[in-house]
Amino acid sequence: MDSRSKTLREKVIFVAEHGQRGHLPSAMSLIEILRVLYDEVLSFDVGDPWNVTRDRLILSKGHGCIALYVLLQDMGFFELKELENFCKFEGKLGGHPEYHVLPGIESSTGSLGHGAAFGVGHAYSSRLLGKDFQVWVVMGDGEMNEGSVWESLMAASHHGLTNLNFIIDANGKQASGDSSAIWNLGNLKNKIESFGIKSYECDGHDVIALENVFKQMISDRQPSCLVARTTKGKGILKLEEEASWHHKSAISSDEVATLRKNL
Amino acid sequence: MRKEALDCIEELVSKNPKVCIIGSDLGSGTFAKTLKSHPDRVLMEGIAEQHIIGFSAGLAANGFYPIIHTIATFLTRRCYEQIAIDLAQQKLPALLVGAGGGLVYSPLGPTHQATDDFALMTNIPSMRIFAPADPREVIEIIEACVQNKILGYVRLGRGGEPIVTDQMSRIDGSLSKILGSKGLYTIICTGTLLHEALQASRKLDKVGISGQVIHFPELSESDIMSTIKSSDISGKIFIIEEHIPVGGLATRVRNVLGFESEIWVRQLPSSYSENYGSQKDHWLKWGLTADQISSWIKGEL
Numbered sequence: 244m245d246s247r248s249k250t251l252r253e254k255v256i257f258v259a260e261h262g263q264r265g266h267l268p269s270a271m272s273l274i275e276i277l278r279v280l281y282d283e284v285l286s287f288d289v290g291d292p293w294n295v296t297r298d299r300l301i302l303s304k305g306h307g308c309i310a311l312y313v314l315l316q317d318m319g320f321f322e323l324k325e326l327e328n329f330c331k332f333e334g335k336l337g338g339h340p341e342y343h344v345l346p347g348i349e350s351s352t353g354s355l356g357h358g359a360a361f362g363v364g365h366a367y368s369s370r371l372l373g374k375d376f377q378v379w380v381v382m383g384d385g386e387m388n389e390g391s392v393w394e395s396l397m398a399a400s401h402h403g404l405t406n407l408n409f410i411i412d413a414n415g416k417q418a419s420g421d422s423s424a425i426w427n428l429g430n431l432k433n434k435i436e437s438f439g440i441k442s443y444e445c446d447g448h449d450v451i452a453l454e455n456v457f458k459q460m461i462s463d464r465q466p467s468c469l470v471a472r473t474t475k476g477k478g479i480l481k482l483e484e485e486a487s488w489h490h491k492s493a494i495s496s497d498e499v500a501t502l503r504k505n506l
Numbered sequence: 507m508r509k510e511a512l513d514c515i516e517e518l519v520s521k522n523p524k525v526c527i528i529g530s531d532l533g534s535g536t537f538a539k540t541l542k543s544h545p546d547r548v549l550m551e552g553i554a555e556q557h558i559i560g561f562s563a564g565l566a567a568n569g570f571y572p573i574i575h576t577i578a579t580f581l582t583r584r585c586y587e588q589i590a591i592d593l594a595q596q597k598l599p600a601l602l603v604g605a606g607g608g609l610v611y612s613p614l615g616p617t618h619q620a621t622d623d624f625a626l627m628t629n630i631p632s633m634r635i636f637a638p639a640d641p642r643e644v645i646e647i648i649e650a651c652v653q654n655k656i657l658g659y660v661r662l663g664r665g666g667e668p669i670v671t672d673q674m675s676r677i678d679g680s681l682s683k684i685l686g687s688k689g690l691y692t693i694i695c696t697g698t699l700l701h702e703a704l705q706a707s708r709k710l711d712k713v714g715i716s717g718q719v720i721h722f723p724e725l726s727e728s729d730i731m732s733t734i735k736s737s738d739i740s741g742k743i744f745i746i747e748e749h750i751p752v753g754g755l756a757t758r759v760r761n762v763l764g765f766e767s768e769i770w771v772r773q774l775p776s777s778y779s780e781n782y783g784s785q786k787d788h789w790l791k792w793g794l795t796a797d798q799i800s801s802w803i804k805g806e807l
Contacts, residue, residue, distance in 0.1 A: 295568070342567075342596040351595050354587055360557045361592060364564015371526075371546060372568060391588075394557035401552075 268476030303358020356389025385417030400439030447471030559588035578604025607661030625753025637697035686718030705796030
């Protein structure tokens, strides 16, 4: 893990420390995916965050929002104090993202299976507006249990939305345990490919591989999807191994210290 | 009413480049004209109600105004969370136009009988709910929703309704309308039951019982409040509605007048129907035809 990935993860812990809660492992598995998108791929202007030509990033797996908040703050969309107010009564950043509460937050998610359809609407809008922007929808592999996602994959394919890119943070785990034990989806890449979506698979923590695939996805002449193989809780053994950390509340200062020490 | 509504929607999509029509496998011929003339903004999507709402929200987030049309029960039940979160919570506008409101699709059974649509939409913050009585009114409502980018739900009637709302006086700049004068009773109604209410009122007139009919094409408590204040309702209040007991017109009137107020209500039961037949058959079963309403009122006075 390089220093940038480590720094971002430290900030995830910082947010959880202030909010004393969060879906930490789900955020940790997303770090490299979001980092590469914001650092290398997405087109945006923090001074004009809702410009119609911006690329859209919809975090459909809203419970991974701490990673999104950290990246948005790191990019300068909002001040550090917003992170300090995570989940606080007067705070703007909640345990799941809310559309427009702060610049850069493109959708209200938290109930799974919503982001794909919203992304199809954005991608189709670019055609109607005559504006050339990319739409990225980040989902979880557990989220692929939702039937609505597959409705939207069919629609994306039917409409030939070449500017629509799905990413599945395939960390192999969901709230109750291993995703394959809950519903074994088989070969996810092939399944998605069979819906008419150009599909890829790579190590979701390998920043070079991610950048290469993302650039390929943009140049594809059909909607595309990356199944990014990740580790839930990546970087902290406790988060990787203990399912009870899926969502944790009342996180103590001792627990925070342990997380920091073990990163 | 449905034909006039769809014609109006097609005209709006032709005139206004921000209007989109989203259907869900609506059957051959529906929106045929604009599917050809505006294939980019008139979209006949698959049988995927959850998707079409989220998709429409994405269009709305980019400044478009989606008009989403399919069968009322599918539009209000299947994709409830998408309406709540993708549209309402994100403050994105769209017009949901439900075909077969109330008991229009009675022969097709409970899956198609939209008797709880008002209640479902009532719980969506900022959702405005409309139940027009005739073609003139449905056009007025759809045009206003498009012009003002309203998040709304429109319950469509069966079709072939005569225009009656032009005989009524509009109340206080709202969509609400009144006919008759202060007397022994006031019938309060919404949607196509207005036709039964007006006929019932004429029957009562003939036997010397005068009163008034108030029609609320929008189920709005503020409209009910201002109407009750401005029209100085007199006599006994009779509410008729093609809806289950909770979340419809009677609930709103009670909210305004207070639960202790003396009102007489005829509506549908809180159960799934065990009958098919026609809409009129169901009205007959639950005492909602003009003859039954006039007899009921006469009996209570």
